[in-house]
Amino acid sequence: MMNKIIAIANNKGGSGKTTVAINLAGYLSTKGEVLLIDADPQGSVCDWNRARNKNDKSALKHKKLTVEEKPHPQKKLKQISQIKGYDFIVIDSPPEDAKIMRTALVVSDYAIIPISPSPLDIRSAFITIKTIREGLDSRAIKINPAILISKKVIGTTLADDVRADLKPFKLPLLKSEVGQRIAYVESTIYGQTIFEYAPGSKAAKEFKKLGKEVIKWVS
Numbered sequence: 402m403m404n405k406i407i408a409i410a411n412n413k414g415g416s417g418k419t420t421v422a423i424n425l426a427g428y429l430s431t432k433g434e435v436l437l438i439d440a441d442p443q444g445s446v447c448d449w450n451r452a453r454n455k456n457d458k459s460a461l462k463h464k465k466l467t468v469e470e471k472p473h474p475q476k477k478l479k480q481i482s483q484i485k486g487y488d489f490i491v492i493d494s495p496p497e498d499a500k501i502m503r504t505a506l507v508v509s510d511y512a513i514i515p516i517s518p519s520p521l522d523i524r525s526a527f528i529t530i531k532t533i534r535e536g537l538d539s540r541a542i543k544i545n546p547a548i549l550i551s552k553k554v555i556g557t558t559l560a561d562d563v564r565a566d567l568k569p570f571k572l573p574l575l576k577s578e579v580g581q582r583i584a585y586v587e588s589t590i591y592g593q594t595i596f597e598y599a600p601g602s603k604a605a606k607e608f609k610k611l612g613k614e615v616i617k618w619v620s
Contacts, residue, residue, distance in 0.1 A: 404484070404485075404487045404489060404490050405489050405510055405511065405619045406481065406482075406490045406492065406508060406509040406511070407425070407489065407490070407491050407492070407509060407510070407511045407512070407513060407615070408492045408494055408505040408506055408509035408511070408512045408513070409421050409422045409425070409491065409492065409493050409494060409512075409513050409515065410494045410502055410505060410506060410512050410514055410529055411496065411516065411526055411529050412496055412497060412526070412529045412532075413496060413516075413522055413526055413529075414497065415517070415552075416515045416516060416517055416522065416526070416551055417517070417551035417552045418493055418494065418496075418515055419441075419445045419446055419493050419589075420551075420579070420585045420589070421515050421551060421579065421611075422437065422446060422491050422492070423449060423493075423589070423594060424595050424596070425608065425611060425612060425615060426468075426489070426594075427462075427466060427595070427596050427597070427608070428594075428596065428609060428612030428615075429488075429489045429612060429615070429616070430463040430465040430466035430489075431465075431612075432489075432616060433465065433487075433488030433489060434467070434486060434487045434489075435463075435465060435466050435487060435488065435489045436467045436484065436487045436489070436490045436491070437466065437467070437469070437491050437493070438478075438481070439468075439469060439471075439473060439493050440472065440473045440475075440478055440492050440495060440501055440504075440505055441472060441493055441495035441496075441498075441501075442472050442495060442498070443472075443495065444471075444472045445493070446468065447470060449589055449592055450468040450469075450470065451592070452590065452591060453592030453593065454592070455592060456591070456592055456593065460597075461593070461597055462594070462596055462597050463594060463596075463597070467487070473492075475500060475501050475504050478492075478501065478505060478508060479504060479508065481508045492509060494506075499528075499532070502529070502532070503532060503536070506533060506542050506544055507536070507541065509544055510544065510619070511545045511546070511547075511615075511618070511619055512533060512544050512545070512546040512547070513546075513547055513575070513615075514530065514533075514546060514548045514549065514572070515550075515579070516548055516549070516550065516567070517551055517552045518552075518553050518554070518562070518563040523563065523566055523567065527570075530570050530572060533546050533572075546572055546573070547572065547573040547574065547575050547618070548570070548572050548573070548574045548575065549574075549577065549578070549579065549611070550563060550574070550575075550578040550579070551579045552579065552580070552581040553578055553579070553580050553581060554580075554581055555581065555582070575611070575614055575615075575618075576614060577607065577610045577611035577614050579607050579608070579611065580604070580607060582602075582603070582604045584598065584599045584602050585604060587599075588604075594608075595608055596608070596609075
C-alpha cells in the first residue's frame with residue numbers, strides 16, 4: 402500500500418499546527434506505521450521528540466510512530482515520495498516560510514489547515530488558502546485540502562460563527578474541532594501525545610474524533 406502524505410499547513414504562526422501534527426500522528430499510529438516529519442526549521446516537533454526520548458519507552462503507547470530527529474530541509478522534503486515502509490507520513494510545515502510550505506503541499510496528498518476562530522487568524526490564513534487554490538488551478542499540486550477549527554475557546558460559540566465566515570473560501574471544513582486546552586501544552590512538555598498524557602480527557606476525545614474523521618477522509 403502506498404503511504405498517505407498529510408501536510409499540516411498554515412502560514413500563520415500559533416495556529417496549533419504542531420499540536421495537530423503530533424497528536425494526529427499519534428492516533429494514526431494506532432492504525433498503521435507513521436512517520437512524523439518536522440519541516441519547520443524552528444524544530445518544535447524535534448524538541449518534543451527529544452523530551453519524548455527521556456520517557457520510559459515501555460510506558461509510551463505509540464510503538465508504530467517514528468519521528469525524525471532533525472528538521473527536514475526543503476531539498477530533502479522534495480524526495481519524500483521515495484520514503485517507503487509507512488502507511489502515513491505527517492508533515493508539520495513552518496509558518497512564514499512560503500518555499501518550504503509550498504514544497505510540503507506539492508509532495509502531499511492531503512492538507513489540513515488549522516485555523517483559530519478569530520477574524521485576524523482567518524485573514525492571515527488566506528495566504529495559505531490562496532497558495533493551495535493557485536496550485537490546484539495551475540495543476541502544480543494534486544492535493545485534497547480541508548480546514549480544521551483549532552484552538553477554539555471552550556464554552557463559546559466562536560467556532561460556529563467562524564464556520565459561516567469560512568464558507569466563502571470554498572474549502573471543505575472538517576467536522577472535528579480542537580480546543581484550546583492546557584493538557585495539550587503539558588503533554589508537549591513531557592514529550593507525549595495526548596493519548597499518553599491524558600487518555601481519558603476531553604482533549605484525547607477531540608483527537609480521537611479527528612483521527613477517525615481523517616481515516617475516513619483519506620480512505
